[in-house]
Each structure stands twice: as structure tokens, then as C-alpha cells.
Amino acid sequence: MDAKGGRVQNGFRQWLEAGSDAIPAPDVQILTSGGRKISAHSAVLAAASPVMESILDRAQKRGKSRRVIRILGVPDDAVMAFVRLIYSSGCMSLDEEEEMGRYGLHLLVLSHAYSVGWLKRACEVALALRLTAEGVVDVLLLARQCDAARLYLRCMKLLAKDFAAVKKTEAWQFLQANDPWLELEILQFLQEAELRKKRVGRKRAYRRVYEELGDAMECLQHMYMAREGSKKNHPCSSSACYRNLQLLIQHLAACPRRKACPRCCRMLQLLRLHSALCDDSTQQACRIPLCSHFKLRMQQQKEGKEEADTWQLLVKKVKVARVMSSFSKRKGQEGVHEQFALCTTTARTSD
Numbered sequence: 598m599d600a601k602g603g604r605v606q607n608g609f610r611q612w613l614e615a616g617s618d619a620i621p622a623p624d625v626q627i628l629t630s631g632g633r634k635i636s637a638h639s640a641v642l643a644a645a646s647p648v649m650e651s652i653l654d655r656a657q658k659r660g661k662s663r664r665v666i667r668i669l670g671v672p673d674d675a676v677m678a679f680v681r682l683i684y685s686s687g688c689m690s691l692d693e694e695e696e697m698g699r700y701g702l703h704l705l706v707l708s709h710a711y712s713v714g715w716l717k718r719a720c721e722v723a724l725a726l727r728l729t730a731e732g733v734v735d736v737l738l739l740a741r742q743c744d745a746a747r748l749y750l751r752c753m754k755l756l757a758k759d760f761a762a763v764k765k766t767e768a769w770q771f772l773q774a775n776d777p778w779l780e781l782e783i784l785q786f787l788q789e790a791e792l793r794k795k796r797v798g799r800k801r802a803y804r805r806v807y808e809e810l811g812d813a814m815e816c817l818q819h820m821y822m823a824r825e826g827s828k829k830n831h832p833c834s835s836s837a838c839y840r841n842l843q844l845l846i847q848h849l850a851a852c853p854r855r856k857a858c859p860r861c862c863r864m865l866q867l868l869r870l871h872s873a874l875c876d877d878s879t880q881q882a883c884r885i886p887l888c889s890h891f892k893l894r895m896q897q898q899k900e901g902k903e904e905a906d907t908w909q910l911l912v913k914k915v916k917v918a919r920v921m922s923s924f925s926k927r928k929g930q931e932g933v934h935e936q937f938a939l940c941t942t943t944a945r946t947s948d
């Protein structure tokens with residue numbers, strides 16, 4: 598509703614509430630299917646609905662003294678609620694909100710047909726709040742007919758979530774028999790939702806792997822720092838990650854067939870990853886095995902380009918995961934911006 602419309606209706610509301618004698622007499626009658634006549638003010642209707650405004654204009658141009666608007670095909674009470682809501686101009690009382698729930702579908706149709714934008718949006722919200730598996734197909738059909746995109750999407754989401762229950766409803770069976778195109782549209786949406794879910798699941802699983810690798814890198818550092826210093830310096834000495842690393846290191850030291858052994862290969866990859874992440878530029882101070890060896894190899898760029906690229910991508914992801922994990926471990930909101938900046942520069946500089 599525009600500002601002018603809002604002002605006009607608020608003015609009427611104030612008059613009505615004040616019980617003033619200055620309230621103009623109703624000059625329009627609204628006729629319902631049940632033969633009910635509802636008196637209304639043309640200024641209020643015209644300000645709320647451009648469609649009613651043009652109906653009233655046409656009647657005036659034809660010189661009709663009694664202007665009538667016919668609202669047919671919906672229950673009388675729904676029309677009554679529609680008019681009352683137009684008069685409320687968006688400031689609904691509890692009774693009016695209750696009516697919105699009771700006649701939601703009819704009010705959606707009316708607000709769409711008469712272009713009452715704010716009421717249509719309010720109906721979409723009210724109907725979305727009351728969606729159930731039993732009623733969702735009917736609401737979906739109506740949302741589609743009334744171009745109610747938000748409500749349509751909410752219905753589709755509920756369908757995707759609760760399709761097993763929706764499939765059993767009569768409305769779904771009716772739709773299958775009578776509207777194969779809509780059925781296809783819904784099934785396509787469900788398939789896309791399923792694919793989206795799998796994609797998100799895969800992404801999460803990868804992120805977990807990067808986080809675990811990041812933790813292993815940290816553990817490795819704790820382990821070798823602690824060897825030189827106090828034994829109390831093991832922040833995660835009881836974790837599974839620490840124990841696994843210890844076992845792998847012991848195994849690597851004793852294994853006779855290193856390059857052909859999957860456990861050794863795993864440990865060597867972890868040591869190589871450490872070396873790629875290690876910011877000790879002197880190459881001597883770092884006590885983690887093979888750190889300087891891998892650094893040297895990296896400089897010589899022995900690997901093929903493709904392998905180097907894949908490796909760099911892994912290094913970058915683990916770097917970001919480590920920053921993100923230290924960020925989430927940090928208590929409170931302090932330093933949020935610095936962490937974020939660090940994370941983005943880390944990602945950028947490793948490109």
C-alpha cells in the first residue's frame with residue numbers, strides 16, 4: 598500500500614475509533630454470493646486496491662449513483678473478513694489475525710485478485726505457519742495460481758521434508774490423476790533437493806577431513822615441542838589423534854618396507870603436509886622429522902604440475918580449516934575480525 602493509501606485508511610480508523618460524527622456515509626455496497634450486502638467507503642477501498650479503484654471509477658463514469666462491487670465465489674464470512682482487514686490497513690487485532698488463519702486460502706485469492714499487496718504477503722506468512730502434510734498440496738496449488746512465490750517455496754520445502762506423509766493424502770492422489778505437469782515439477786524439485794542435500798553432506802565430510810588434518814598438524818607440533826621440554830606440555834596427549842600419531846611414528850621408525858607400506862605412506866604424507874604448512878624458514882630449528890627434506894624437495898619442484906596443484910589445494914584447505922578451527926575454539930566475540938581477515942589472507946596468499 599502506498600503512503601497516501603495508508604494515510605487515508607488510518608484517518609478512517611481514527612474516525613471510527615473516536616466515534617466521530619464526521620464519518621462520511623458509506624457510498625459503496627459489496628455483494629456476496631450468499632446475498633449479503635456490506636456497506637463500505639469508496640475512498641478506503643480505492644486506496645487499498647487498484648482493482649477496486651478502477652471498478653469504482655468505471656461505475657462513476659457511467660453515472661451510476663449506487664456503486665456496487667460483487668465479490669462472488671467465496672464464503673460471505675471470508676468477504677466480510679477481507680473488508681475488515683482492508684479497513685485495518687495492516688494493523689490487525691487478535692480477532693483479525695484469527696480470521697486470517699480461518700479464511701487464509703480465501704483471503705489469499707481475494708488479496709491476489711484485488712491486488713492488495715500487504716494482505717497477500719500477510720496471508721502467505723499466515724498460511725506458511727499453518728502448513729501441514731495433509732493440506733500442503735491444496736495450498737501449493739493455490740500459491741501457484743496466485744503467484745505467491747514465497748508460499749510456493751515453503752510448500753515445496755515441506756513436500757521435500759515430509760513426502761512420505763504427503764504421498765498418502767487424497768489431495769496428492771488427485772493431483773497425480775489430474776495434473777501430471779505439476780507432479781513432474783514437484784518430483785523434479787524433490788530430486789534437486791536430494792542432490793543439494795548430498796552435495797552439502799559431501800562438503801561437510803571434506804571439511805571434517807581438513808579439520809582432522811589440521812588437528813593432526815597441531816598434535817605433531819605439540820609432540821615434538823613437548824619432547825624437548827616439559828612432559829606436561831601435551832595439550833591433547835589423551836586424544837585419539839595424538840595416540841594414532843604416536844603409533845604411526847613408532848611404526849615408521851621400525852618398518853622395513855616404507856614405500857610399499859600404506860601406514861608409512863600415510864605418515865610420510867602427514868610429515869610432508871607439516872612441511873608445507875611449517876613457517877620455520879631457517880629449515881633447521883624445526884624438530885619435526887623430514888621437515889627440511891620436504892621443503893627442499895618442494896623448492897626443486899620435482900612433482901608434475903598437476904600433482905603440485907592438487908597438493909597446494911590440499912595445503913590451502915588445511916590451512917583455512919586450522920584458522921577456522923582456532924577461530925571457533927576462541928571464546929567470546931573478541932578478535933572475530935582479525936581471525937576472519939587472517940583466514941581470508943591465508944587463503945589468498947596460498948593461491
Ligand SMILES: [Zn+2]
Pocket residue numbers: 815816817819820831832833834839
Ligand atoms: Zn596436541
Ligand SMILES: [Zn+2]
Pocket residue numbers: 848849852853854855858859860861862
Ligand atoms: Zn610401514
Ligand SMILES: [Zn+2]
Pocket residue numbers: 871872875876877883884885888889
Ligand atoms: Zn617444520
